[in-house]
Amino acid sequence: MGIGLATAVFTVADALLVRQLPVRDQERLVMLWGERRDGSFAHYPLGLDNGREFAQRTRSLERVAFVAYEGASPTPVREGDQSGAVSRVRRSLVSGAFFDVIGARPMLGRALRAEDDVSGAAPVLVLSYAGWRLRFGGDLHVVGRQVLMYGDGVAYTIVGVMPRGLDYPRGTEMWVPVVSSTPPQELSLRAFDAIGRLARGATPIEARDELTLFFARPQASAWQRDLRGTVRTLPRLILGDTRPALFVFAAAVGLLLLITCINVANLLLVRGLARVPEIATRTALGASRWQVMVQLMTENALLAMCGGVIGLAVAAGAVRSFQAFAPAELPRLDEIQLNATVLAGAVVITGIATLIFGVAPALVTSRVELQRVLRSDARQSATHRSRLAVEGLVVAQIALALLVLSATGLIARSFVKLERAELSIETSHLLIGELALRSDQFDDPAKQLALLEKLVPQVKAIPGVRAVSPVVAGPFSGPGGWDGGLAAEGQSLEKGAANPMLNMEVVSPGYFATFGIPVLRGRGFTDQDRVGAPAVVVISQSAARHYWGGDDPIGRRLLFGGKAERTLTVVGVVPDTRYRDLRIARSSVYFPLRQSFFPFVPMTLAIRTAGPPTELVPAIRRVISETGTGVALASAASFETFLEGPLAQPRLNAFLLAVFATAAVALAAIGLFAVMAMMVRQRTRELGVRMALGATASEIGQLVLQRGMALAAAGTLVGILGALGANHLLTAMLFEVSATDAPTLGLVAMVLLGVAALASFIPARSSTRIDPVVALRAD
Numbered sequence: 001m002g003i004g005l006a007t008a009v010f011t012v013a014d015a016l017l018v019r020q021l022p023v024r025d026q027e028r029l030v031m032l033w034g035e036r037r038d039g040s041f042a043h044y045p046l047g048l049d050n051g052r053e054f055a056q057r058t059r060s061l062e063r064v065a066f067v068a069y070e071g072a073s074p075t076p077v078r079e080g081d082q083s084g085a086v087s088r089v090r091r092s093l094v095s096g097a098f099f100d101v102i103g104a105r106p107m108l109g110r111a112l113r114a115e116d117d118v119s120g121a122a123p124v125l126v127l128s129y130a131g132w133r134l135r136f137g138g139d140l141h142v143v144g145r146q147v148l149m150y151g152d153g154v155a156y157t158i159v160g161v162m163p164r165g166l167d168y169p170r171g172t173e174m175w176v177p178v179v180s181s182t183p184p185q186e187l188s189l190r191a192f193d194a195i196g197r198l199a200r201g202a203t204p205i206e207a208r209d210e211l212t213l214f215f216a217r218p219q220a221s222a223w224q225r226d227l228r229g230t231v232r233t234l235p236r237l238i239l240g241d242t243r244p245a246l247f248v249f250a251a252a253v254g255l256l257l258l259i260t261c262i263n264v265a266n267l268l269l270v271r272g273l274a275r276v277p278e279i280a281t282r283t284a285l286g287a288s289r290w291q292v293m294v295q296l297m298t299e300n301a302l303l304a305m306c307g308g309v310i311g312l313a314v315a316a317g318a319v320r321s322f323q324a325f326a327p328a329e330l331p332r333l334d335e336i337q338l339n340a341t342v343l344a345g346a347v348v349i350t351g352i353a354t355l356i357f358g359v360a361p362a363l364v365t366s367r368v369e370l371q372r373v374l375r376s377d378a379r380q381s382a383t384h385r386s387r388l389a390v391e392g393l394v395v396a397q398i399a400l401a402l403l404v405l406s407a408t409g410l411i412a413r414s415f416v417k418l419e420r421a422e423l424s425i426e427t428s429h430l431l432i433g434e435l436a437l438r439s440d441q442f443d444d445p446a447k448q449l450a451l452l453e454k455l456v457p458q459v460k461a462i463p464g465v466r467a468v469s470p471v472v473a474g475p476f477s478g479p480g481g482w483d484g485g486l487a488a489e490g491q492s493l494e495k496g497a498a499n500p501m502l503n504m505e506v507v508s509p510g511y512f513a514t515f516g517i518p519v520l521r522g523r524g525f526t527d528q529d530r531v532g533a534p535a536v537v538v539i540s541q542s543a544a545r546h547y548w549g550g551d552d553p554i555g556r557r558l559l560f561g562g563k564a565e566r567t568l569t570v571v572g573v574v575p576d577t578r579y580r581d582l583r584i585a586r587s588s589v590y591f592p593l594r595q596s597f598f599p600f601v602p603m604t605l606a607i608r609t610a611g612p613p614t615e616l617v618p619a620i621r622r623v624i625s626e627t628g629t630g631v632a633l634a635s636a637a638s639f640e641t642f643l644e645g646p647l648a649q650p651r652l653n654a655f656l657l658a659v660f661a662t663a664a665v666a667l668a669a670i671g672l673f674a675v676m677a678m679m680v681r682q683r684t685r686e687l688g689v690r691m692a693l694g695a696t697a698s699e700i701g702q703l704v705l706q707r708g709m710a711l712a713a714a715g716t717l718v719g720i721l722g723a724l725g726a727n728h729l730l731t732a733m734l735f736e737v738s739a740t741d742a743p744t745l746g747l748v749a750m751v752l753l754g755v756a757a758l759a760s761f762i763p764a765r766s767s768t769r770i771d772p773v774v775a776l777r778a779d
Helices: 002-018 048-057 098-102 129-136 204-215 234-239 242-274 276-284 289-325 340-366 370-375 384-419 445-460 493-497 511-515 541-548 613-627 639-682 684-692 697-733 742-767 772-778
Strands: 029-036 061-068 073-078 086-094 124-127 146-149 155-161 174-177 191-198 227-233 430-437 465-471 482-484 486-488 502-507 536-540 557-560 567-574 588-592 604-609 631-638
Touching (some): 029 204, 048 204, 124 129, 384 639, 465 511, 502 511, 684 697
Antiparallel strands (some): 029 227, 061 191, 073 086, 073 146, 124 174, 486 557, 536 588
């Protein structure tokens, strides 16, 4: 078990941490963006013009390319010709120099080039390995085939396929050049992160500081001057929250392997103490201590080899189970497999295990007092020091088991809290559908708005539909939505620059009813909130507190962009929701759809149904297709389906640690049971004397049970002290739970003591059956 699970975790670590990405000098690749100095907004991208200016100014980066801020975004495509069904692929917009900067070579065809990323260039794309396998079945002749984008009706030619393992932005199925695929009037609205290759001798910190200075340049806006640079290496960014989880898994399985080795060492010590007469006889016949140790170590190595062989089978099963339970978006999931490197790792792990559990028992067993042993029974030669060593190992086992169990308790409690986090949204019977539009037919906001004015009532009229509202993006889209800053009327530009970034939603009057969001003050939107009427907004509680403290925000006014270009009157206050990010209830501002001044109209529909949401998808798809040409339902899923995304990694963390903790506790219990059983056997004569002198059977049983619980209590105390320090390493994985959470530590201590009591009870009960006459006669 120890070798197998350790090998399985090493297999995962080899794929995610050890194996290099298919790029050149991966540690010299860094991603850059901005963040607010007060930490209130952690990811502020660059506009294309600003990004190009920074690329010209930087000295710490050899070359710079750009990646769209929203990452791999779902994009509708036609399957086959113009009459084919509409589906979605995850498309990432990158500058033409992207693959040159990262130093990635295609496995088929060619990569994107700078000349592909200019206005008027032929539309081309490059497939990721996952997209190639999923969409084209791994066709080796895919280069030259075309993908028909539904939005603009343009056929993009596939010019290359990138190798396995290049998964950035996460989940990308195809990369497309920015400029040639974006209408000129929309380029200024695009936002990007910069990716660069560090110059020789330069550090990521230097690149970050250069971006901070760039934000502070005199011609920058007040908002930009409040930003500082942020830098991440590309490998760290690709792994994301998988990296800390993997280190925790490695630590947990390392502790499990150590517990296993301690258990085996204990068993070998017990066995060795029983073999003391044999070893003494060998010594009397001329065997040196070195020869005895070599014999014992050879026996132990054979045990380890058998454990290693069986452990490989355990590892193979564990890896398959991990792949089955792992979230689909886990990076490099398809690369996790047993290989020569892993086999070498298994050999090393087996060797380490042999040293841990084999050396100490061999040393103890080979150290015999020849004359004493030959004069007395083997049981009497078991010294007090040996017994203390065995019990000390049990205490260590229990302490290590508590470390794993406490980590599991914290992660599990964190997962439960995340799963039950207050969304301020009624999630049941809620369907999220994404529309696909032809840009040549709906090429301006007025046409898009007219489509929604026609489409929303028709969808709402479907039997079983209770409410419908457009939204900017799907749930938990993170950077996929719109963000912006507003200033309160009367604020200076400097104070306005310190305002938080708000999640911006453009919604219809039915939005709050559709999502079940209560209006806490004032009112929601009505059909009267249209062009020509006073401009109004609804804001969330935290935004209201920021701008006006405890004062009533109704009737107060906000300025868009920090200037009096647009004055917006607050007419309602609603709770903060977790629609964009499950871990954070973000401050939000809501604009009425008919008064929206944004250059886009939201084309995702939130639909509340009377029954199971997915049952209405065929009817909704039919109504949308009958509305007219140029619009289709690209995808539809229940809100609960979207919840699976942010919960997948925490669920995997809790599941794997629960497996490790269960094994660790079971092994610790087995170790305690074996030691207490050994103690009863070795102290049979002593216990018989006690009973002959008047001790009752229950008192003898209590004596044994107390000894077992004393060992368990000592191990638990040591484990708690260790957990108070070690659990701080889990902070990045926790949600609304402290690393030193007292209820969790108390509960796991009680569980472990309960298991220890059960493990000690059986030997204690067997001690009550000792016949003092037989015990005394035996000695």
